[in-house]
Amino acid sequence: MDIGLIAQHTVNGLMLGLIYSLVAVGFTLFFGVLNVIKFSHGDMLTWGVFTAFSVYLGLALVGLTSPSFTLVVVALIAMAAIGFLGAVIAKVLIIPLKGAPPLNTLLITLMLGTVLRESIRLFYPDGANPKHFPALLPDWSHSWGHFTLRFDNTAMLIVGILMIILVQIIIKRTKLGMAIRAVSQDEETARIMGINFNMVVYVTFAIGSGLAAFAGVIYGLYYNELSFNMGLLLGAIGFSAAAVGGFGNIYGAIVGGFLFALLQTVGAAALPFASAYKDVFAFGVVIVLIAIKPTGLLGEKETERV
Amino acid sequence: MKLKRCMSLALGLLFIMASGPVMAKDTVEVAFIGPLTGGVSAIGVGGRNSADLAVKLRNADPKAKYHYELMVLDDECKPNAGVQVATKAAANKKIIAAVAQYCSVVALASVDVYHKFGLPVVVWGAVHPDITYGNKYKEIHRINGTMINQNEIAAKFITGLGYKTWVNLYDTTDYGKGMNEYFSKYLTENGGKILGSFGVTSDQQDFTAELTQAKKLNPDVIWFGGLTPLGVRIRLQMEKLGLTSQFQSCSGIISDAFITGSGDFAEGTIAFREGEPVENLPGGIWFLKEYNKVGYKEAPDAFGPFAFAAMNLILDVIEEVGPNRKAVVKRMENIKGYEAIVGSVTFDEHGQNTSPAITKYVVQDGKWVPWKNSEYASGKRKLKRR
Secondary structure, three states: OOHHHHHHHHHHHHHHHHHHHHHHHHHHHHHHHHOOOOOOHHHHHHHHHHHHHHHHHHHHHOOOOOHHHHHHHHHHHHHHHHHHHHHHHHHHHHHHHOOOOHHHHHHHHHHHHHHHHHHHHHHOOOOOOOEEOOOOOOOOEEEEOOEEEEHHHHHHHHHHHHHHHHHHHHHHHOHHHHHHHHHHHOHHHHHHOOOOHHHHHHHHHHHHHHHHHHHHHHHHHHHOEEOOOHHHHHHHHHHHHHHHHOOOOHHHHHHHHHHHHHHHHHHHHOOOOOHHHHHHHHHHHHHHHHHHOOOOOOOOOHHHOO | OHHHHHHHHHHHHHHHHHHOOOOOOEEEEEEEEEOOOOOOHHHHHHHHHHHHHHHHHHHHOOOOOEEEEEEEEEOOOOHHHHHHHHHHHHHOOOEEEEEEOOOHHHHHHHHHHHHHHOOOEEEOOOOOOHHHHOOOOOOEEEOOOOHHHHHHHHHHHHHHOOOOEEEEEEEOOHHHHHHHHHHHHHHHHOOOEEEEEEEEOOOOOOOHHHHHHHHHHOOOEEEEEOOHHHHHHHHHHHHHOOOOOEEEOOHHHOOHHHHHHHHHHHOOOEEEEEOOOHHHOOOHHHHHHHHHHHOOOOOOOOOHHHHHHHHHHHHHHHHHHOOOHHHHHHHHOOOOOEEEOOEEEOEOOOOEEOOOOEEEEEEEOOEEEEHHHOHHHHOOOOOOOO
């Protein structure tokens, strides 16, 4: 395999890994703070990209067409809106079920995902059909043999990694992060210390959901396409990535996301069977890894949850 | 006064006798089954509207013997949902016949149900050969052509343009695999060389790994056998990876949704479909006029005329032999030279229409344009690598 081809596969894998990691970080945040698995997380990504697309159409309608301005506005509004939706879901569905068996939360969020997904299909104009997400980043590119390096991919990778670092800083270096970590360690003690438990949960769900919306915008910019059911598989992969990396550990989610992308890329490009089996291969390896290390590759350490 | 009353009574009786017996028409139920939700729902909804139009026009016809009611069922283009709704329609004895199936995977899963319950069905869009040729069910008929005809014409045409090498991508459903099998067969027979072939799952989102492999092979043409949602993704991701090959596909992507989803990158895409464009069909202009008169919100889309013709055929047969499933099946066996808006219909011993034309299409300025009318054919525009 020539070097250009390897470089192209690497960039493809990094982009996929970034999207998976952003989704997986959300899963791990929710699990870390409240021990819940929110299966509607992939569909929050879909809502994020549809919100961004709608804002874009609205801006175009009033004549605001500057790509850079549009991109910043659509991304911020999508993140804020989906972050708010995440907080509302936490208040209405997650916290009331705190004392119930975890299976109930899992089932409720699974059903919520279906409601979110189907509501786009049924109520968004022409929602059943794929839509064209606008290219809001410059399409500069340079080719070296089989390798094409695009400016937009590079920019998305850098901004995506910065976003993950920002979340890590919020969790590790701010008072809010300290409160989130305190709640994740011991809810009762955190309450006694004066931490507003409910508020911490709302904020954590807002951050995780906002990240899903951000991942949705990256997805839209990368593939230039959005559809009502795009979050289904992304949710399953993000969940698997968080599980294989180690639930409750942000680094684990990132490692899991990039590992899953690597497995898919290897499955499609390097293994001697049809690429249709790349997901089977990737999920198969994940099953083996979880069987070997049930707590995930970076295993959750009690003192360092979230 | 008495005489006047007698005269009025006599005149009244005379009028009743002259106008003949006035009776309410019996109601006959027929069904439409297609994908009304999901990625190919635009085609399904267009088909439903077209079948509905056929029923409406028939009900408005004073010469019609029966009043028809249409039951509409959504198969979601998924085999499990398809079998459920097929069973629902077939088990309902009030349903005399159905216009059913755009998606081959659903049709293949449902034909056994129709046969078991004896429900006569006319397929309006699914193209897999086994739907008609894979069984000996008398209940199954198809008004559109099969992927065999389509791929034979496609391979001849595209090699005739001078292209030499291909990389094939196809979804691993029966539909995609069938398309790949027949296109590869006819392409090789016509001297085309397939450099690589990649099966992809029908809900796959990322194709960069497969397309990067394709880029290394540097084919003249990237061919895709599958439906619109994947077609959109592959076309857009080709552009992202800097692939300069021509994009060619099949009837599965001929929809307005492909053009909307792919935006400007749809330009120059080549695909093939059974039948002529609606405007060129024998009854196409009339069909469009009637369709617009009813004021449906959605376009008839690519396969609407087939759904209309299939429903009209069913209604004609019911008018002729009465609302009886067995009688309809028996009459359908002998359909020869039936004039429909899609052209003359003749069913062979497998219930397959033997005279479907195949039209070559290219996307030009955001529309599927028949190749012969396009600026690509006249030489004003050039396809990629030509």
